[in-house]
Amino acid sequence: MKSEAKPRRPAAKAEGPLYLQIARILRADIVSGAYPLGSQMPTEEVLCARFEVSRFTVREALRKLREDNLISSRQGAGTIVAPQRRADAYAQDLMSINDLVSWSVGKRFAFDSMEMVAVDDKLATRTGLTRGEEWLAVCGYGFTGDDKAPECWAEYYINKDFAAVGRLLPRHTGPIFPLIEDLFGQKVVEVHQDIGAAVITPALAEGLKVKAGTAVLEVRRAFNLANGKTAQVTISTYPAQRFRHSMTMRRVKG
Numbered sequence: 299m300k301s302e303a304k305p306r307r308p309a310a311k312a313e314g315p316l317y318l319q320i321a322r323i324l325r326a327d328i329v330s331g332a333y334p335l336g337s338q339m340p341t342e343e344v345l346c347a348r349f350e351v352s353r354f355t356v357r358e359a360l361r362k363l364r365e366d367n368l369i370s371s372r373q374g375a376g377t378i379v380a381p382q383r384r385a386d387a388y389a390q391d392l393m394s395i396n397d398l399v400s401w402s403v404g405k406r407f408a409f410d411s412m413e414m415v416a417v418d419d420k421l422a423t424r425t426g427l428t429r430g431e432e433w434l435a436v437c438g439y440g441f442t443g444d445d446k447a448p449e450c451w452a453e454y455y456i457n458k459d460f461a462a463v464g465r466l467l468p469r470h471t472g473p474i475f476p477l478i479e480d481l482f483g484q485k486v487v488e489v490h491q492d493i494g495a496a497v498i499t500p501a502l503a504e505g506l507k508v509k510a511g512t513a514v515l516e517v518r519r520a521f522n523l524a525n526g527k528t529a530q531v532t533i534s535t536y537p538a539q540r541f542r543h544s545m546t547m548r549r550v551k552g
Contacts, residue, residue, distance in 0.1 A: 317358035320349050324359060328368055328379055339369055339377040406471060407452065410438040412464055415455075425455055425531045426520060433531075434461040436474075439505060440534065447507045451535040460484075460529060475521045478529050486529060488522040498537070506537055513538045 327333050340348070345356045360377060363369045371377045415421070415435045422429045434456040439448035454474055456463060463477045470477065475486050494516050503510040514535050521530040 315358075316351060317355050318362065320345075320351065320355065320359040321362040323349075324363060325366070325368060328363075333379050335379050337379050339379060341376070405443075405449070406441045408439045408441065408448075409436070409468065412436045412467065414458070414461065424533060425518070427455065427528075427531060432458050434458060434464055436464065436467060448505065449536065449540055451502050451506060453533045453535075455531045455533075457527065457529050459527075475530050484523050484529060486521045487524045490520045490522065492518045494518075496535075498535070502535060506535075508537045515541050517541070 324333075324339075328335075333339060339360075342353055342356050342360075345359075346353055349356070360369065360371070364371065368380055369377050370380055413435055414432050417425070417427045417429050417431050417433060419429060421427065427433060434454075436454040436456065438452060440450045440452045442449045456474065456478070460478045460482055463474065463481060466477060466481075467474065478484055479486060496514050496516050498506065498508065498510065498512045498514045500510045502514075503512060514537055517532075517534045517536065519532045520528050521532075523529050
């Protein structure tokens with residue numbers, strides 16, 4: 299039988315902003331099992347009534363829980379308690395797929411080339427794709443806002459089953475994978491990311507306006523569908539001084 303969280307309000311003399319007090323109470327409820335891992339959290343309306351606070355305060359409390367990776371929210375699915383991981387493990391939840399869309403706002407892409415390519419040994423090693431397959435390769439420079447110097451060199455490899463999106467790209471801004479979802483009725487459910495260090499090639503050094511031999515970071519992301527198919531692989535090459543990767547780790551109790 300599912301346990302129910304006891305209705306309690308923040309103490310009048312509790313320390314910290316009201317939303318943090320509520321976040322602490324909800325955190326305790328989650329840890330105690332009142333809201334089991336993987337279960338649905340109460341709606342904002344229910345939480346507003348429980349704590350006798352505004353919807354804004356409840357949203358701030360939920361935002362704090364999301365930042366701590368205790369809950370996750372999806373449009374149309376509500377808010378759920380984050381699935382359980384191996385006891386006493388460190389969780390490295392870098393960003394959600396929705397965050398990738400938000401992160402791309404304000405960025406622009408200058409096309410350099412777009413063509414179908416056959417995956418050779420070198421490209422297979424760099425991308426993780428299968429040798430001999432054909433993929434749509436879209437390459438160019440990424441910019442942030444009105445910056446004149448490119449932020450990165452970007453390579454998009456799109457599964458040939460979805461290569462028709464290429465016709466839309468010259469007029470498209472933002473990430474490509476939402477186009478695949480919209481046009482083909484697919485859903486990206488997982489993005490696997492790898493980050494590695496390298497030394498820039500002379501050709502890229504000129505385009506990125508840095509010295510040859512400069513250290514760069516290559517960020518590779520594979521966008522996978524529910525059926526296991528890879529829809530897109532991207533490799534973004536950043537001069538070290540133009541890329542910063544941040545994450546928060548927390549210990550998950552079993």
